[in-house]
Amino acid sequence: MVLSRRIVLTGPGIAWIVALLVIPCLLILGNSFFERGVYGGIDYIFTLENYARAADPLYAAVFWNSAQVAGITTLISLLVGYPAAYCIAQMNPRRQLACLILVMLPLWSNYLIRTYAWMVMLNNEGLINRVLIGAGLIDAPLPLLYNDFAIIIGLTYGYMPFMILALFSSISKLGPDLREASTDLGASAFTTFRRVTLPLTLPGIAAGSVFVFVLSVGNFVTPDLLGGGKRTMLGNLIYDQFLTARDWPFGSAIAAIVVFIMMALLTAQAIIVNRRSREDGEAGQ
Amino acid sequence: MSALLEVAGVSKSFGPVKAVDNIDLTIGANEFFALLGPSGCGKTTLLRMIAGFEMPDQGRIILAGQDITGVKANKRPINLMFQSYALFPHMTVAGNVAYGLEMEGMRGAELDRRVAEALDLVQLSPLAKRKPAQLSGGQKQRVALARALVKRPQLLLLDEPLGALDKKLREQMQIELKRLQQETGIAFLVVTHDQEEALTMADRIALLKAGRVAQLDAPRALYERPSSRFVADFIGQMNFLAGEVTAAGLEIPGLGCFGAVNLADHAIGTRAELAIRPERVELLDGAVSGAIAAHVSGLAYLGQDLILHLSIAGRAQPLVARVPAANPLSTRLRQGLDLWCRWPAEHSLVLSE
Numbered sequence A: 001m002v003l004s005r006r007i008v009l010t011g012p013g014i015a016w017i018v019a020l021l022v023i024p025c026l027l028i029l030g031n032s033f034f035e036r037g038v039y040g041g042i043d044y045i046f047t048l049e050n051y052a053r054a055a056d057p058l059y060a061a062v063f064w065n066s067a068q069v070a071g072i073t074t075l076i077s078l079l080v081g082y083p084a085a086y087c088i089a090q091m092n093p094r095r096q097l098a099c100l101i102l103v104m105l106p107l108w109s110n111y112l113i114r115t116y117a118w119m120v121m122l123n124n125e126g127l128i129n130r131v132l133i134g135a136g137l138i139d140a141p142l143p144l145l146y147n148d149f150a151i152i153i154g155l156t157y158g159y160m161p162f163m164i165l166a167l168f169s170s171i172s173k174l175g176p177d178l179r180e181a182s183t184d185l186g187a188s189a190f191t192t193f194r195r196v197t198l199p200l201t202l203p204g205i206a207a208g209s210v211f212v213f214v215l216s217v218g219n220f221v222t223p224d225l226l227g228g229g230k231r232t233m234l235g236n237l238i239y240d241q242f243l244t245a246r247d248w249p250f251g252s253a254i255a256a257i258v259v260f261i262m263m264a265l266l267t268a269q270a271i272i273v274n275r276r277s278r279e280d281g282e283a284g285q
Numbered sequence B: 001m002s003a004l005l006e007v008a009g010v011s012k013s014f015g016p017v018k019a020v021d022n023i024d025l026t027i028g029a030n031e032f033f034a035l036l037g038p039s040g041c042g043k044t045t046l047l048r049m050i051a052g053f054e055m056p057d058q059g060r061i062i063l064a065g066q067d068i069t070g071v072k073a074n075k076r077p078i079n080l081m082f083q084s085y086a087l088f089p090h091m092t093v094a095g096n097v098a099y100g101l102e103m104e105g106m107r108g109a110e111l112d113r114r115v116a117e118a119l120d121l122v123q124l125s126p127l128a129k130r131k132p133a134q135l136s137g138g139q140k141q142r143v144a145l146a147r148a149l150v151k152r153p154q155l156l157l158l159d160e161p162l163g164a165l166d167k168k169l170r171e172q173m174q175i176e177l178k179r180l181q182q183e184t185g186i187a188f189l190v191v192t193h194d195q196e197e198a199l200t201m202a203d204r205i206a207l208l209k210a211g212r213v214a215q216l217d218a219p220r221a222l223y224e225r226p227s228s229r230f231v232a233d234f235i236g237q238m239n240f241l242a243g244e245v246t247a248a249g250l251e252i253p254g255l256g257c258f259g260a261v262n263l264a265d266h267a268i269g270t271r272a273e274l275a276i277r278p279e280r281v282e283l284l285d286g287a288v289s290g291a292i293a294a295h296v297s298g299l300a301y302l303g304q305d306l307i308l309h310l311s312i313a314g315r316a317q318p319l320v321a322r323v324p325a326a327n328p329l330s331t332r333l334r335q336g337l338d339l340w341c342r343w344p345a346e347h348s349l350v351l352s353e
Helices: A002-031 A049-054 A057-090 A093-108 A111-122 A127-134 A148-171 A176-184 A189-200 A202-218 A221-225 A234-243 A248-280 B043-051 B093-103 B108-121 B137-149 B167-184 B195-201 B219-224 B229-234 B328-332
Strands: A034-036 A042-046 B003-014 B017-028 B032-036 B058-063 B078-081 B155-159 B187-192 B204-209 B212-217 B239-245 B250-252 B256-258 B271-276 B282-284 B292-301 B305-311 B319-324 B338-342 B348-351
Touching: A002 A248, A034 A248, A049 A057, A049 A248, A057 A093, A057 A148, A057 A202, A057 A234, A093 A148, A111 A127, A111 A148, A111 A221, A148 A202, A148 A221, A176 A189, A176 B078, A189 A202, A202 A234, A202 A248, A221 A234, A234 A248, B003 B043, B003 B187, B017 B043, B017 B058, B017 B187, B017 B212, B032 B043, B032 B195, B043 B078, B043 B155, B043 B187, B078 B137, B093 B108, B093 B137, B108 B137, B108 B167, B137 B167, B167 B187, B167 B195, B187 B195, B195 B219, B204 B219, B204 B229, B212 B219, B212 B229, B229 B239, B229 B271, B229 B348, B250 B271, B319 B328
Parallel strands: B032 B187, B032 B204, B078 B155, B155 B187
Antiparallel strands: A034 A042, B003 B017, B003 B058, B204 B212, B239 B250, B239 B271, B250 B256, B271 B348, B282 B338, B292 B305, B292 B338, B305 B319
16 A cells, blocks of 8 residues: 555656666666767677777866866855855845745746856957946956856856755754854854854755756856857767767767766765764754 | 842843843852743843843943943853753764863863863763764753853853753752752853742742843742732732722622731722732631631642632632642542631732732
């Protein structure tokens, strides 16, 4: 009885995930161990060559570049998002709701359109350059578009809401009592933050950072549009292998590596969150 | 008794609500003081102002002769035991206790010694390495206590210290807190809504009502000589009989004229109430002069005591009496029994609003 109800309730969700996530991932993993067909496609001959090729300095640099860009994006999101989330968590419920809606509002419009909007803002004739020139601060337009700066701006803007939401849910669980107890025991505001607030919001930091990092690493639209295609990131590399080079097995191998790295990050984050929530027990009260 | 803490004309409003209204208090060194009152009476706000978490709108808070009204919470030699205990969940028991000393810059062997001492004091040494989530409610409370006491504050504030504990543990901790207070010589200021807690532990109690001190007295005086109907009603149980003050006593329509200890405090001709504690009501087999005929309309057995509701002809409210179960009369008491009751004038009070 209980079992059948469980199957009825969870079945559609599980079927969805299996059909559209697990099976495609396994197909990708499978393809990555075969040889490339002469006219594209796949020759079903087992090889590890694709993985050996991914370690080539040319491609390793792409991994490193992507990790750098995603890492900087994550760091900026964290530094900007933490104070914002902290502020929102201290507000009364009505203002809190309003602010959270504002944070999520950009997610309701299309990512591509928002990225084009940044192109309009950042280009040589764009809003920012024209204002700066108009104000007499610069003579020639600043190169704001088609570089790493633009990519990082775009990614930070796009994924900041995930960071703020993850941090907010962690910070808002922390009542004022613990901070007051720390103050009462003689700690300054900074010490209270360093020794109480920060360690106890580590799960939120981990969750938000993994969200932003994972989403940034796999993104190929922003590097293409804001980076002008000059900077190849992992998403672009995979995209190119499938659609331009028509080397499905190699594309699959890179995709499999990315999925593996992401799973490792998510697992690490889940462990942090789990250990914390077990330790904290009733801290959320 | 030398004054340790002086609260002078302190007021605090939240919007239109006057939470604390011009309160004056003096707490002596080495005193166990209780702020008692129903929820919303301002006791927690007053406590938070003494701790430094709220600024008074008016008035001054003086500790050991120094005005600390403007001193920040982390700079006051006062510690607070939170109602929720507020233990740091990511630190061990020892880490929680050490925290406050580390803020003073203490390190190494002396820190370890002081932490061990504090844990010893609350009998928690074997649990030093545990995390708060692995402790029972009573153990958490002891950690919170050790964490506050280890800093050797001049004054320890305790916000509803026993509220979260079950009855047995509560009674045990009442005695324990009293012992700790005497052993450490630190002045304790307890905030509670539980009159029994205040009565058993405190040297003096300030009963608050709507942001003001309704009465400030020793427990016995508060119980036996309440100064108003509010105090009499809040502390323990009380029978009230309305009447008019005369030269001979309080004239209660239909019952007669009754003497009381504080009759002289009231002007003749004013309306007032006679207040009698249930345990002061005597039950009699037969009519004697001054006794009132009554009818047992309700009876509850409490183990060591019996609670009786006595209906008296012409009165809507029954008189409540409390007799020891060991009383020879009590075995014959049952619902529906007719008997007589009276009360001594030396245990009766006349109270007005």
